[in-house]
Amino acid sequence: xxxxxxxxxVHKRYGGVVAADGADFSAERGEVHALLGPNGSGKSTLxxxxxxxxxxxxxxxxxxxxxxxxxxxxDALRAGVAAVYQELSLVDELSVLDNLVLGVEPARRLGFLDxxxxxAAARPALDRFAEAFGGRPPAEAPVRDLAPGERQxxxxxxxxxxxxxxxxxxxxxxxxxSGQVEVLLSVVRELADRGVLVVFTSHRLAxxxxxxxxxxxxxxxxxxxxxxxxxxxxxELVRLMVGELAAPKREDRRGGPAERQVRLxxxxxxxxRVHDVSFSVRAGEVLGVGxxxxxxxxxxxxxxxxxxxxxNGTVRVDGADVHASSPAQxxxxxxxxxxxxxxTEGLLLRRPLVENLALPSLGRRSRLRLPLSRARExxxxxxxxxxxxxxYGSLDEPAGSLSGGNQQKAVVGKWLPGRPxxxxxxxxxxxxxxxxxxxxxxxxxxxxxxxxxxxLSSSDDRELTEVCDRVLVMFEGRVTGELSGPELxxxxxxxxALQVHGNGP
Amino acid sequence: MTRPxxxxxxPLRPLLGARMPTVATAVLLVATVAASAVLQDGFFTPYxxxxxxxxxxPVAIVTVGQVIVVLGGGIDLSIGTIVTLSSVxxxxxxxxxxxxxxxxxxxxxxxxxxxxLVNGLAVAVVRLQPIVATFASSFVFAGLxxxxxxxxxxEVPSLVTLxxxxxxxxxxxxxxxxxxxxxxxxxxxxAHRFGRHVYAVGGNEGAAYASAVPVTAVRLLSYxxxxxxxxxAGFALLANSGSGDPFLGNSLTLTSIAALVIGGTRLSGGAGGAGGAxxxxxxxxxxxxxxxxxxxxxxxxxxxxGAIIIVAIALAGLLTARGRGAGP
Numbered sequence: 039x040x041x042x043x044x045x046x047x048v049h050k051r052y053g054g055v056v057a058a059d060g061a062d063f064s065a066e067r068g069e070v071h072a073l074l075g076p077n078g079s080g081k082s083t084l085x086x087x088x089x090x091x092x093x094x095x096x097x098x099x100x101x102x103x104x105x106x107x108x109x110x111x112x113d114a115l116r117a118g119v120a121a122v123y124q125e126l127s128l129v130d131e132l133s134v135l136d137n138l139v140l141g142v143e144p145a146r147r148l149g150f151l152d153x154x155x156x157x158a159a160a161r162p163a164l165d166r167f168a169e170a171f172g173g174r175p176p177a178e179a180p181v182r183d184l185a186p187g188e189r190q191x192x193x194x195x196x197x198x199x200x201x202x203x204x205x206x207x208x209x210x211x212x213x214x215x216s217g218q219v220e221v222l223l224s225v226v227r228e229l230a231d232r233g234v235l236v237v238f239t240s241h242r243l244a245x246x247x248x249x250x251x252x253x254x255x256x257x258x259x260x261x262x263x264x265x266x267x268x269x270x271x272x273x274e275l276v277r278l279m280v281g282e283l284a285a286p287k288r289e290d291r292r293g294g295p296a297e298r299q300v301r302l303x304x305x306x307x308x309x310x311r312v313h314d315v316s317f318s319v320r321a322g323e324v325l326g327v328g329x330x331x332x333x334x335x336x337x338x339x340x341x342x343x344x345x346x347x348x349x350n351g352t353v354r355v356d357g358a359d360v361h362a363s364s365p366a367q368x369x370x371x372x373x374x375x376x377x378x379x380x381x382t383e384g385l386l387l388r389r390p391l392v393e394n395l396a397l398p399s400l401g402r403r404s405r406l407r408l409p410l411s412r413a414r415e416x417x418x419x420x421x422x423x424x425x426x427x428x429x430y431g432s433l434d435e436p437a438g439s440l441s442g443g444n445q446q447k448a449v450v451g452k453w454l455p456g457r458p459x460x461x462x463x464x465x466x467x468x469x470x471x472x473x474x475x476x477x478x479x480x481x482x483x484x485x486x487x488x489x490x491x492x493x494l495s496s497s498d499d500r501e502l503t504e505v506c507d508r509v510l511v512m513f514e515g516r517v518t519g520e521l522s523g524p525e526l527x528x529x530x531x532x533x534x535a536l537q538v539h540g541n542g543p
Numbered sequence: 544m545t546r547p548x549x550x551x552x553x554p555l556r557p558l559l560g561a562r563m564p565t566v567a568t569a570v571l572l573v574a575t576v577a578a579s580a581v582l583q584d585g586f587f588t589p590y591x592x593x594x595x596x597x598x599x600x601p602v603a604i605v606t607v608g609q610v611i612v613v614l615g616g617g618i619d620l621s622i623g624t625i626v627t628l629s630s631v632x633x634x635x636x637x638x639x640x641x642x643x644x645x646x647x648x649x650x651x652x653x654x655x656x657x658x659x660l661v662n663g664l665a666v667a668v669v670r671l672q673p674i675v676a677t678f679a680s681s682f683v684f685a686g687l688x689x690x691x692x693x694x695x696x697x698e699v700p701s702l703v704t705l706x707x708x709x710x711x712x713x714x715x716x717x718x719x720x721x722x723x724x725x726x727x728x729x730x731x732x733x734a735h736r737f738g739r740h741v742y743a744v745g746g747n748e749g750a751a752y753a754s755a756v757p758v759t760a761v762r763l764l765s766y767x768x769x770x771x772x773x774x775x776a777g778f779a780l781l782a783n784s785g786s787g788d789p790f791l792g793n794s795l796t797l798t799s800i801a802a803l804v805i806g807g808t809r810l811s812g813g814a815g816g817a818g819g820a821x822x823x824x825x826x827x828x829x830x831x832x833x834x835x836x837x838x839x840x841x842x843x844x845x846x847x848x849g850a851i852i853i854v855a856i857a858l859a860g861l862l863t864a865r866g867r868g869a870g871p
Contacts (some may be wrong), residue, residue: 089753091752092755110751110752110755111753111754111755112755112757120755123753126750127747127749127750127754128747128750129742129743129746129747129750129751129813130746130747130813131742131813131814132742132743132746132747134737136739140739140743140750140751140754140756141743141751141754141755141756142755143736143739147734148735148737149737149741150731150733150734150735150736151734151735151736196754215671397640
């Protein structure tokens with residue numbers, strides 16, 4: 039019997055990097071099929087070939103036994119394929135509704151838009167996710183005004199509006215909170231029951247195990263295995279994904295830095311969406327910032343880094359008052375910042391890796407007004423790349439050619455030559471695979487061990503428990519809880535975030 | 544008169560009202576109108592209004608064309624020369640005879656569409672950089688115009704020039720009515736799938752492509768629309784001046800870009816709209832005539848006009864930056 043979806047011999051190279059090297063994939067109607075693999079294993083490439091966003095060098099794709107020639111997203115859409123991408127495909131300036139029907143706008147004669155029918159088409163998806171939006175979804179609001187999790191939900195609704203027979207969810211849960219994930223997973227189940235094939239990728243293996251019937255594992259651009267999920271435990275999946283690499287261990291590294299000096303002391307800090315926040319971090323400590331999504335965590339870090347204007351409060355670094363009103367001043371005071379969105383704020387994707395790695399320390403080396411030394415730039419970039427263990431083809435290749443996890447390592451690596459005293463990280467591990475995550479964990483701990491104070495926000499409670507010494511829980515811009523030592527567990531974090539929610543307005 | 548606030552009230556508010564620096568544009572409009580009322584004798588008389596609207600209309604039309612191109616993520620540096628080329632073709636064909644008007648106007652419009660098509664193919668299909676491609680094509684269009692009409696001349700039927708300066712019901716100049724039609728035409732673009740796709744392509748090309756928006760076709764059509772509006776602007780210029788000139792519209796390219804920036808359209812595409820841009824065109828034309836009426840010496844006029852325009856653009860930019868919440 040031929041499978042419903044069959045992809046054979048998918049090849050794709052980007053410059054010198056082989057992304058897919060003869061990958062195969064097949065799946066059945068009504069199935070939730072997980073696609074797993076570490077960074078650069080070719081998952082995203084395989085999915086983009088299916089959705090027509092990437093033109094493969096070679097591939098045979100058939101749906102329901104019919105060979106399919108996909109020359110672009112329009113062909114894929116016509117064949118019933120809709121996708122939720124990891125990098126969102128929303129237009130900021132358009133409203134939620136306009137984004138939902140973008141490309142498939144219902145129209146009257148001569149192509150004039152029919153907003154009534156557009157609303158009707160969007161309604162079921164929006165209603166289904168109303169609970170995840172926390173009330174009525176803002177159909178008329180521009181997407182730019184939405185929080186990251188809400189954008190992700192809009193993206194999912196957008197795929198549903200297309201009524202696909204194959205739905206691709208590429209890291210769709212990465213920026214969602216657990217409540218929102220629950221809604222999504224139940225929708226996925228309903229779709230599968232109705233005969234839709236759902237291809238699901240996620241770095242959260244717990245979700246994969248709950249929702250999928252089978253998983254296909256990729257490594258190095260090839261398909262390694264397809265396994266039935268209920269019979270395969272998490273450890274086995276990780277083993278298949280990382281191959282010879284060991285699975286990340288949960289190490290107990292808590293306690294210790296209590297006697298070291300206070301590196302960063304924040305008192306009564308206030309800014310947009312940050313209210314009266316006080317805390318201190320010692321040298322060598324990793325402080326987590328958790329809570330429900332969009333409770334001011336990003337704003338807190340951006341304020342410390344001088345991106346957002348501080349309205350009130352004091353910030354002391356090693357006892358000295360710091361009032362950074364621009365990132366340049368914050369860097370001078372010893373701050374480094376690893377943003378959540380590496381594509382827009384972390385890296386110059388089109389510029390060579392060497393320039394990216396050398397950028398924050400340019401000022402340091404050109405102080406004598408001498409021209410930049412290419413040799414020194416290369417040497418320091420190479421050193422940084424080695425320290426963060428980034429895998430790349432050449433330092434002269436654009437940063438955008440690296441896989442997601444390696445890009446994120448580069449974002450961390452570029453700060454290393456400047457020896458930052460305080461490292462601010464805004465959800466740096468979002469959408470990064472298990473292997474790279476373990477390495478980034480080590481990197482964060484390494485920064486702390488060298489005497490830096492690390493402040494790390496995350497949308498993933500497990501990350502916080504694994505890497506942090508102490509975690510602040512934020513709600514509506516305020517710090518409403520603090521967990522450390524044996525209290526710091528996933529359950530306790532969730533409870534702390536939600537309990538506040540119960541008492542809130 | 545169209546005001547951005549009228550646009551931002553409707554159901555399209557999310558599309559238009561959001562980033563449009565309504566306040567800045569409105570302030571500039573009020574300031575220039577007030578200054579004109581003081582310095583320009585008879586500004587609010589039917590005659591004064593007619594001559595001002597007559598001068599505004601061509602600029603406003605080109606600006607709307609440029610807005611469509613810019614919203615789609617491009618720019619058309621040849622748009623002024625398209626105005627010129629289609630106007631000289633029209634004026635040569637009509638040769639002062641009213642019965643040849645349909646033929647001449649049709650040919651002029653076709654020239655505009657054709658020039659837009661050339662630009663669109665170069666940018667959307669051959670994938671040249673918009674600035675370079677349209678800068679190059681501007682020389683071709685300007686050169687063709689010179690071949691067709693080497694020296695100023697040609698006659699526009701008096702029917703057209705007189706009709707253009709008619710006043711309806713003692714108070715409403717014909718060019719004002721045409722300006723209203725221009726705005727309605729923009730509303731039609733907005734209500735059309737094409738308009739939505741232009742915003743999507745200019746706002747996030749990758750997202751538009753992944754959403755099955757026909758990106759190449761949209762980009763191509765945006766230049767065709769630009770060329771079409773340029774041809775219409777050429778007609779308005781002819782009706783206003785009464786004769787042809789091989790340099791008639793060339794300076795409108797940069798005027799149109801300045802007008803849309805004053806009106807709050809983002810040069811990188813995807814945000815803004817023609818409502819504000821039309822107001823921007825009004826502001827620019829009034830600034831130019833203000834400098835004239837303020838008796839600035841001829842030699843200093845360009846300098847003073849330029850300085851005022853820079854201030855206007857800076858004001859629009861400052862107020863826009865204020866209105867926008869800075870993100871992390």
